[in-house]
Amino acid sequence: MTHTTFIHTSDLQLGMTRKFLPPEAQSRFDDARLRAVTRIGELAVERGAEFIVVAGDVFEHNSLEPKTLGRALEVLRKLPVPVYLLPGNHDPLVADSIFSRTEGIEGVHVLGDSVPVTVREGVELVGAPLLTKHASEDLCAKAIHDLEPTEAVRVLVGHGQAEGFGTEDTDALIDIACLDAAASRGVIDYVALGDTHSTAPLSSSGRVWFSGSPETTDYFDRTPGVAGGEVDSGNALVVTVDKEGFDATVEVEKVPVGTWTFEARAWEVADADDVATVIEDLKAYPEKDRTVIKYSLTGTLGLEATRELERELGELEDIFAALYPRERLMSLHLEPDEEELENLPLTGYAKEAMRELIGQASPEAASGPGGEERAAAARDAINLLFRLSKETN
CATH class of the missing domain: 3.60.21.10 (Metallo-dependent phosphatases)
Known part of the structure; x- marks a missing residue:
């Protein structure tokens, strides 16, 4: 033998x-x-x-x-x-x-x-x-x-x-x-x-x-x-x-024998609890410096939940080997309710500007040629205005 x-x-x-x-x-x-x-x-x-x-x-x-x-x-x-x-x-x-x-x-x-x-x-x-x-x-x-x-x-x-x-x-x-x-x-x-x-x-x-x-x-x-x-x-x-x-x-x-992880993830989000789930899932990866995640998010979030999501993702991006959105599959929309808007420390022109930007960031506005880019720019402007309103309050 x-x-x-x-x-x-x-x-x-x-x-x-x-x-x-x-x-x-x-x-x-x-x-x-x-x-x-x-x-x-x-x-x-x-x-x-x-x-x-x-x-x-x-x-x-x-x-x-x-x-x-x-x-x-x-x-x-x-x-x-x-x-x-x-x-x-x-x-x-x-x-x-x-x-x-x-x-x-x-x-x-x-x-x-x-x-x-x-x-x-x-x-x-x-x-x-x-x-x-x-x-x-x-x-x-x-x-x-x-x-x-x-x-x-x-x-x-x-x-x-x-x-x-x-x-x-x-x-x-x-x-x-x-x-x-x-x-x-x-x-x-x-x-x-x-x-x-x-x-x-x-x-x-x-x-x-x-x-x-x-x-x-x-x-x-x-x-x-x-x-x-x-x-x-x-x-x-x-x-x-x-x-x-x-x-x-x-x-x-x-x-x-390998030590690296590459994964594509997708989450549906509708509120702060869903945001917490996304962040908990990401934090659970044990070897983040050897982990690459591309992700997509679908759904609608209010101002506070959106701000929390972006803050947490921003902190994690520096820890993972790579953590980035799958832009082609992203369908996350900002949709604050009336109570959220009323509670913002904004008046006059600033408040009207916020409402106008929210309209530009809506799913309807994002459809059509160049709509997604305009909606993304509107979301960035909303987040900036939202952050400034909180900092000056």
């Missing part, structure tokens, strides 16, 4: 930038992506893994800044077990490939073709690298087409979307049924895939997996009725294969 344990990861995308992060948060995000790779190395030692496979998109692209590339290569060099890198669509193996910079680094290997690579006696890797940014055929099927069954443990490493698991409709989609059939014959025993950033099994056989990115890169949308996006990233997979003859048993364990 042949036994091996290894780590499956993908989509490190070292050098990734996020436009919604301020510079200091981007710096921490860069560091977190490197630290995730280090934690994968530590996981390999803890679980007795013999090697690590990175199933594509090791780098964000082929032209990283020297400092970014240098730090990335250093973290790969320091991994405690050999690491095998597959070129993906972000870093295809083209003439100016970034993988040329990995040459000569001990323990770092590039799966640049589909010739089986012997990790050690009885354990092989077969790569399906991208040689162009966009594949024109199923590279995984092509990589194993001429392979015969083997008593060695054989792992296929590929990158791309799979039939039945994405919205794309191209000849490059990976045929999962083809891979399962090859696994049942002993041609391959496990398929390590990359491209999708969420961890997911792709076959009832348990032998074909997306590892997902080891550090979160995009939003998990918690909007009621949506619940989509990057739903389960920040993991690495510990894969154990036992093979006797042509028959293999595969066990896969998902292990969290």
